[in-house]
Amino acid sequence: MKKHWWKALGVVIVLYSFFMGLLTPLKTGILEANPASVRTGQEVMLEVKGYNSFYTQAQNELRAWLKMDSERALAARRVEVVDDRLVKLTFDIPAFLPVDKKVQDFTLILDSPADGASVLPSGVFVTQDSINAALGETAWPNADIANLHEKAAITFPFRNILGETIRNTYYHVPLWFAMFILFISAVVYSVKHLRNFDQRYDEQAAALTSVGILYGILGLVTGAIWAKHTWGAYWSFDVKQNMTAVGLLIYGAYFVLRASFEDPEKKARISAVYNIFAFATLIPLLYVIPKLTDSLHPGAGGNIAFGSQDLDNTMRMVFYPAIIGWTLMGVWMAQLIFRMNRLKHRLLEE
Amino acid sequence: MNLFKEIIFLLRKEFKLEWRQKYALSGILLYVLSTVFIIYISFQRVSPQLWNVLFWIIMLFASINAVVKSFVQESGHRQLYYYQLANPIAILLSKMLYNASLLLLLSVLTFSALSFIAGNPVEEAGQFSLALLLGSLGFSITFTFVSAIAAKADNSSTLMAILSFPVVIPILLLLVNLSAHSIGLLQSTMIGRDIMLLASVDLILVALGLVLFPYLWRD
Structure with a gap:
């Protein structure tokens, strides 16, 4: 055993990697937001499909944002949980965006006390009918993304394509x-x-x-x-x-x-x-x-x-x-x- | 200085040997010309992209045919005689240099034949000649060394192809990249780095060949 310990160690480590690698659950993620493309100046109802999510456990405390950049985000006006995997979000998209681009991508962020925060990068694209960055800047109803929850369990990250x-x-x-x-x-x-x-x-x-x-x-x-x-x-x-x-x-x-x-x-x-x-x-x-x-x-x-x-x-x-x-x-x-x-x-x- | 003299002397021997048996050289020239002609008949119109790839593929096969004889052709006894007379390192270096000049000639010939038949798409002649030079050097170094390995085995001509094709692919890819740039197919700002990379691969291989050859020739 003194001479051959490393063989046993190798087997134990490979078995550990099999068990840990295959049995550890993934973090809660967002599969898709539907519709993925919206226009400005509308009330939008997004149907969001979750992955490994338990939305019913967090009924009233579920929060959602559409994040534009590190400073600007829109909060959801209404969050309606359908079941564990499906939630309906209502956003008021302002008439003008504070950017000069015609199409701006938004990152969808969901936060629940049961699952922690989950993110869908570039999940929603907003198309502007007319561009006016200055007007968009003044009329922007900013919402702070704060007090995000973190799930207290061993999980692997959820990545959208992977x-x-x-x-x-x-x-x-x-x-x-x-x-x-x-x-x-x-x-x-x-x-x-x-x-x-x-x-x-x-x-x-x-x-x-x-x-x-x-x-x-x-x-x-x-x-x-x-x-x-x-x-x-x-x-x-x-x-x-x-x-x-x-x-x-x-x-x-x-x-x-x-x-x-x-x-x-x-x-x-x-x-x-x-x-x-x-x-x-x-x-x-x-x-x-x-x-x-x-x-x-x-x-x-x-x-x-x-x-x-x-x-x-x-x-x-x-x-x-x-x-x-x-x-x-x-x-x-x-x-x-x-x-x-x-x-x-x-x-x-x- | 002695090594340098030996290399010069051996190089002269190689050239003289080639000149006396002209069939080897003329065989390869004919090989290049007929390949180019076959390409012309099959494609008729050759786009610059195709031209670039075809050029290097013709070069690859022609140079493997040209170089394979450097160690394989000479019998074991005669090689032993050479090693008694001269420093083995000098023999390897002279063969590499000789093959490099042969391949340079071959590439110029392939280039002129291909541009005579299919047009000349090269825009930056300096860069393309540099690619030819570095390519001849790289092919010569790799194939000469591999032919020294293959000569030790019995079925050496099959072994030569099996051993040298995978080994030469990195050099070939860098060359295709470089000449694509000189033809104007690629817009790269880091072409200097590519040239440096090619030169350093050549340098590493020649250094490794020099270190390893003393273990190779002894039987």
């Missing part, structure tokens, strides 16, 4: 991180092999690389499923998807190269050389080129970088352990492959 698929953050992304850690350690072993030509180092590198490829394929598959739900297609010609396919080709070639040598010493030496050379080309492939071109992934082409707004503290509690857990599991799997190969060689030699 919905429940936000949980894939704990599988898709950590698999990528773990894959990279495995590939880097394989390169370290290849370098070690070239320093003293120990057969075992090269076999370690090959075992780590094969688990890395497995993780790469899993990352690609989980990513494709996620892409189907959020971007609309399994393969969206996204630069990161393409680059990853190429990266897997590079490592596939590594195994073709290994298979084409009879002499084990020559095989070890030359595949170690190729492994180091290929890894050097993989870095621009996965980290530089995606940053230059437009990508649907976060952190590229003007999208927000990963970790700035996408992760909140409850997500971090699952996300970072999941990276460690998958890495430990991967190292364990690589150890098993390595030992199996050693035994195979020993059997063949006898």
